[in-house]
Amino acid sequence: MMKLFIQACDYHTWRIISNVDLKMPKAEDGWEGYRKKAQVNVKAMHTSFLVVAVTHREMGRAPCCEKVGLKKGRWTAEEDVLLTKYIQANGEGSWRSLPKNAGLLRCGKSCRLRWINYLRADLKRGNFTSQEEEVIINLHATLGNRWSLIASYLPGRTDNEIKNYWNSHLSRKIHSFRRPLTQSMPVIMDLTKTAVIAKRKGGRNSKGSMKENKSRSTQKDTGSCSNKPTENVCVNEVVPFPSTPLLEKETLSTTAIEDRMVLDQHGEDKERTTHVVPSPCHDTVVEGMLGSSEERESLVSEEGTIENSMQCPSGNAEKGTGILAPHESIDSSEIEWFNDILDSELLQPSGDLTFTELGEDSGNVKTHTTAANNEEIVSRNCSADSGGDLSSCTSTTFYFVDDWEWENVVPRSELWDEKEYMCSWLWEPSDYHGKGERHKVDDNGFEGHNPMIAANASLFS
DNA sequence: AACTAACTCAACCGCAATGTG
C-alpha cells in the first residue's frame, strides 16, 4: 500500500515544518482541520529556502521513526537527563511516542537503546568478572549468539555489552585456547528461561550465515553454534567457524539501474511519468543543495534529514539485485495525479517550471547541483532491494528559493492545461469529501489534497 | 613527536516477531 505525504523543511535546521500525510485524515473536522494545521505549520516558516518533498513509499514496512530532523550519534548529558526523567515519571514503553513526549529529537528506537544499554538504574558497570566471563563462554557455547538470552543470566549486563565483550575479548581468548574434546564444560541452564527461545518461532536465519565473512575481528570468530540457534546440537567445545567463501560485494549496479529503467518504460503514460525517473541513489540532491562536503555530511549524518525523503535502498550496496522500482506498483493514474498537483500547484505559476531528470542525461541536474544558491529541482526514484525491502521510496523533491534563477528553467507549458481545474478542486472546502473520482489515489479513501495546497499556497502568495 | 594499526563500545541498521485494530 502506498503512503503519500508532503514535507516542507527549514533549510537551516532541516526540521520538518510541514509534514502533511496525504491520507484521508480521521479527524472529526476532516480536511478543514487538516488545512488549518498545515497553514499553521507553514506560518512558522521563516526562512527563504523551502524544501517541498512529495514522497510516496510502500507501507509494507514503515521506518521506525520519522528520520528527518532527528538527532543521531552520541547522546548528550542533557538528553540523558530528559530521557531518564521521562521514564522515571512515565515508565518504559511506548518508545515511538516517547521522544516527542519527552522533548527529545531522537528516534524512539534510539531512546530505547539508550535506556536499556546505558541509563537503566540496575545496570552493572565496570569490567566483567571471571565468573561472568565463564558464564558467557558456557552459555555462548550452548546458545550461540543469542545475546539477550545470555544477558538474562547476567543481571546488570546488557546484551549489547555482552556482545561487545565477546567480540572484543572472549572470542579471541577462546580461539587461542581450544578446549580438548574430552573436557566438555558443564552447562547449567534454567530451562524455563530457554523456553523463551520457542517464543520466536524458529528464530530467524542468522544474517551472518548468509553474508560475507568480514575481515573485521569482531566477525571472524563466531562460535560454532551461532548460526544455528535453534539446533541445540552444539558440543561444548568452541571450534573455529569454518570460513565461507567471500561473496562479492554488490553495489547498486548498472544492472540494477537498468532494471528500474526498463520497468519505468512500462508506464502507461510515459509523457506524464517521466518526472519520476530512475536514478542512482547517491545523493546528488544533497550535493546540489549544499555547497561543501562538510555541510552535506552534517546534513546527512547528523540530522538524517534527506534520508527520509530521498531514502535509498537500505543496504542495497550490499545486496541490491533484482531491484524493482517502488513506483512500479503505482498506478499510472497516481503518478499522473502527482504530476498534476506538482505542476499546477507546487510550482510557481509564473515560473513555468519543469522537472529535472536525474537519469543518464542529467544535464539539468548538473546545472543546479553546481549552483551556489542552492536551488534544486529533482525527481528521484529509489528502489527496493532484493530482499523485498520496500521502505525505500520514490520521491519527487523540489527545492525552492526566493532568488530562483528562472532563466535556467525550461518551460513546460503543456502541463499547465489543467491548472485551473486543480486550483478550484484543491481549494474545495472541507465538505469536499467524496466529490470526484479523478484524483483518487488509493483504496483508503484518499481523495483530497487541500492541505497540500494550504501548505503551499501561502508560500507563493 | 608523529603516524598508524588495533581495539573498544555506543549507537545505528535491518529484519522478524508480536501486537493491534
Place this chain on the structure above:
DNA sequence: TCACATTGCGGTTGAGTTAGT
C-alpha cells in the same frame, strides 16, 4: 484474517582511544 505499527534482537559501523613503531 489482514495490514500496518511496534518492539526486540543480532549484526554492523565508526568515532574515540590506546598501543606499537
